Amino acid sequence: MESVIVAIDGPSGTGKSSTSRAVAAELGLSYLDTGAQYRAITWWMLTNGIDVDDPGAVAAVCGKPAIESGTDPLAPAISVDGADAAGPIRTREVTSKVSAVSAVPEVRARITGLQRAIAAAAEKGIVVEGRDIGTTVLPAADVKIFLTASPEARAARRSGELKGREAADLASTREALIRRDAADSGRKTSPLAKADDAVEVDTTELTLQQVIECVVALVEEKRAGR
């Protein structure tokens, strides 16, 4: 079977990661979490004392860290300079700083290059999730999905995850999420946006299983049609 490239974009908490992993696993495709790459470079900046609010300082060193992403949907992995970064990239500190780092054009150019190389190497195809995959990273993707959900649903999903790890109430999670969406949508270089040819799926009232089925059906439809 020919290889297929699936781009899944959307704001935080819409279900990109859960959907992408399940779809890739079901269809035997590779999987790439591009948000994890931006989180990883942000974590490296923070641990190396770089002022992440200074775009010039970030741009000057963004070629330094070696960022490696695993592509097995059943065992997502990310490392920085050979060290496992899966845990540290999910802290609230990284989450609050990642939009500033990901807005720097030199950072985007570097990470976009890594993403295209990973997608090109995926023999059977790949599901790539992020913010600008359908618009910028892989504009020729076979299937493009843009996931949305109400801010309330997204905040409830996110704060449900954080409980027990880092106490976060619903209101502060919602605020942080809306602030990050605004920064990601408002930046100059490849902002969070729906590609003109992407299928928009509002997941507010859907179960995760329904979203997975919807995306699998779109991929199978595309495969059958060519």
Ligand SMILES: Nc1ncnc2c1ncn2[C@@H]1O[C@H](COP(=O)(O)OP(=O)(O)O)[C@@H](O)[C@H]1O
């Ligand atoms: N349709 C859905 N209904 C309810 N919960 C969902 C749905 N999709 C995802 N979730 C849950 O919401 C949380 C965030 O999902 P995730 O896939 O990480 O979103 P994203 O990658 O877009 O930030 C996870 O705990 C996930 O299990």
Ligand SMILES: Nc1ccn([C@@H]2O[C@H](COP(=O)(O)OP(=O)(O)O)[C@@H](O)[C@H]2O)c(=O)n1
């Ligand atoms: N393709 C992408 C993916 C993520 N990002 C940035 O990385 C951040 C973290 O992405 P993520 O997918 O891990 O975020 P969540 O949706 O999991 O909260 C986003 O807020 C963006 O600033 C981006 O700029 N472009």
